[in-house]
Amino acid sequence: MILTHYQTINTLNITSFMxxxxxxxxxxxxxxxxSIPNVSSLREAMLYSITNGGKRFRPTLLYATLEALNTPLATGDDLASAVECIHTYSLIHDDLPAMDDDALRRGKPTCHVQFNEATAILAGDALQTLAFDIIAESEVLTDQQKVSAIQVLARASGPSGMVGGQSHDLASEGKNIDQQELESIHHKKTGVLISACTEMAAIAANASPQTRSALQEFSLTLGLAFQVADDILDITSSTEMLGKQQGADHELDKATYPKFLGLEGAQQYLADLHQKALSLLDKATLDKKETLVELTNFVVHRRY
Amino acid sequence: MILTHYQTINTLNITSFMxxxxxxxxxxxxxxxxSIPNVSSLREAMLYSITNGGKRFRPTLLYATLEALNTPLATGDDLASAVECIHTYSLIHDDLPAMDDDALRRGKPTCHVQFNEATAILAGDALQTLAFDIIAESEVLTDQQKVSAIQVLARASGPSGMVGGQSHDLASEGKNIDQQELESIHHKKTGVLISACTEMAAIAANASPQTRSALQEFSLTLGLAFQVADDILDITSSTEMLGKQQGADHELDKATYPKFLGLEGAQQYLADLHQKALSLLDKATLDKKETLVELTNFVVHRRY
Known part of the structure; x- marks a missing residue:
């Protein structure tokens, strides 16, 4: 097995990089x-949600890709912030009573619980706008890079991507869906935004279309692994570690990988995706791939 | 009075232009x-809301400005659609139970009534994303124009603009605010997006900074006139003409111009803003301003 040397997560390095x-x-x-005027609770709610202790997995993936492409991390500051705005807005809206109705997020009250529903809706709306604003206003990207990055981010987060996936997910509740449909939902709901991180890094690094394409395949596999790991953690981790109710998906009888494949089957599927992701990285032409490898290991082995 | 010849609305011309x-x-x-995949009710809800019989005032203003700047209307198709996506998304979210809780919009059930709350939240989210996507993907604008237009649209619709205005508006409910604060709310909530239309047209037409600035002053005045006219129509028009409950704002004891100034005072204020807008147009260097003049007259004299 040629990949063995990659497979032990270097917790110290990846943790400090993250x-x-x-x-x-x-x-x-x-x-x-x-810089937002402080005339209502809007700014406070936006700040509350973006500082709510997220792992910053998407920014980290974007920065790790820049590092792999030998490009200064500062080139990615605006793009990383933009993708995190999109991710945070989606969490705020997904948590709303009309959607997943979650009261806890990362161990703290969700935005609509802490403030109110109207404020949460608007804070999500504003964070989405801010994402595109940040890219358009960037002082380190060219106009061409900004336009390409906005295209990627909009496609990944819009009706054919993340929002489409959330809508598909809600429509499938209480229905019998198969693993293929579940994978399609996850691809849209989380996969393409994760993939947008490596794509935007490739744009900022002026990488070749071949490299961009190889990174896309890698990050889509990583995104799927991320989701399978999430489903497994919902069963195996504690409420304290998760920062949300343990077993919530399982209790709701949601379609999850453990439901389709059993816990062991899901763990095997995760191991397969892990190998696939590492193998895709090995095939890509990158200057320095260690951090991307460690991040991949982290996604698979994380405990929260 | 030099402006008299402008002041009779040419209903036929402006109606056919609109x-x-x-x-x-x-x-x-x-x-x-x-082109959005039809896997849930998301696409249907987006289509329902964008085809809900709006006057397309913002697109018309954008096109009229292009005409005034002697630029083909086709240059504005993407920008006009983008601004209408933003406007429509804001209406969907403003109508939600947690916000204004409106059941009727333009005489038809609001999006969350026709579909459900989750779908309405997501349709709004997706329309916002679509706005930036449409500009970024445009085939008639340069990268520089796209970036400038996205900056303008994001600033106008984000936390310092439209969303900030809606949040400020909700926060002011039940409080005693003065006319200055009401004007600040309207400036953010509706004024800057209306102003974004002339700004984006100026960007697409490569207009001089002076022209762009003159158009901005004009459109901000027009936007304020639009709001004052709305408040007056809430009292003087019928439910049937409005497509929503007549007197709704009045009954809710909302801060409106008639509340501050009385009905006649508000009508006089509207007449003053009308004169100011026309006078600002007269000062701007434009190739052909007739349609902008007629649109201004329409805003003031409309009955719905």
Missing amino acids: QHCSQRCNQTLEGKVD | QHCSQRCNQTLEGKVD
Whole structure:
């Protein structure tokens, strides 16, 4: 097995890289939100949600891809913040009573519980706008890069991507769907936004179409692994570690990989996706892939 | 009074121009929505809301500005559609139970009544994304124009603009606010998006900064006139003409211009804004301003 040397997660390195990425991203985001007029609870709600202790997995993936393409991390600050705005807005709206009706997110009250529904709807709306604003206003990207990045982010998060996936997910509740349909939902709901991170990094690094395409295949596999790992953690992790009710998906009889494949089957599927992702990385022409490898290992082995 | 010849609304001309603009905008929008996968009610809800008989005032203003700048209307198709996506998304979200809780919009059930709340939230989200997507994907604008237009649209619709205005509006409910604060709310909630129409047209026409600035002053005045006229119509028009409950704002004891100034005072204020807008247009260097003048007259004299 040629990949063995990659497979032990270097927790110290990846943790410190993730912390560094979080700090970069938070600094940009908080600067942007600080410039919003403070006339209602809107700014506070936006800040509450973006500082709610997320892992910053998407920014980290974007920065790790830039590192792999030998491009300064500063090139990705605006793009990483933009993708995190989109991710955060989607969480705020998904948590609403009319959607998943979640009261806890990362161990803290969700935005509509902490503020109110109207504020949560508007904070989500504003974070979405902010994402495109941040890219358009960037001082480190060319107009061509900005337009390409906005295209990628809009396609990934819009009706054919993330929002389409959430709508498909809600429509499938209480219905018998098969694994293929579940995978299609996850592809749209989380996969394409994760993939947008490597795509936007490739745009910022002026990578070749071949590299961009190879990275896309890698990140879509990583995104799927991320989701399978999430479903497994919903069963195996504690409420405290998850920051949300343990077993929530299982209790709701939601379509999950453990439901289709059993817990062991899902764990095997995750291991297969892990191998596939690492193997795709091995095929891509990258300057330095260690951090992307460690991030892949982290996605598979994480405990929360 | 030098402006007298402008002051009779040429209903036939402006109506046929508005119809032409609506058709152009609808064709672009429906084409965009048609390409969305039809796997849930999302696409249907988006289409329902964008085809819900709106006057297309914002697209018409954008096209009229292009005409005034001697630029082909086709240059504005994507921008007009984008601004209408933003406007429509804001209406869908404003109508939600957690916000204004409106059951009727233009005489038809609002999106969340026709579908459900989750679908309405997502349709609004998706229309916002679509707005930026349409501009980024445009085949008639340069990258520089796209970036400038996205900046303008994001600033106008985001937390310092439209969404900020809606949040400020909700926060002011039940409070005693003065006319200055009401004007600040309207400026953000509706004024800057209306102003974005002339700004984006100026960008598409490569107009000088002076012209862009003059048009901005004009359109902000027009936007305020639009709001004052709306408040007056809430009292003087019938439910049938309005397509929503007549007197709704009045009954809710909302801060409106008639509340501050009395009905006659509000009508006088509207007349003053009318004069100011026409006078600003007279000062701007434009190739052909007749349609902008007629549109201004329409805003003031409309009955619905």
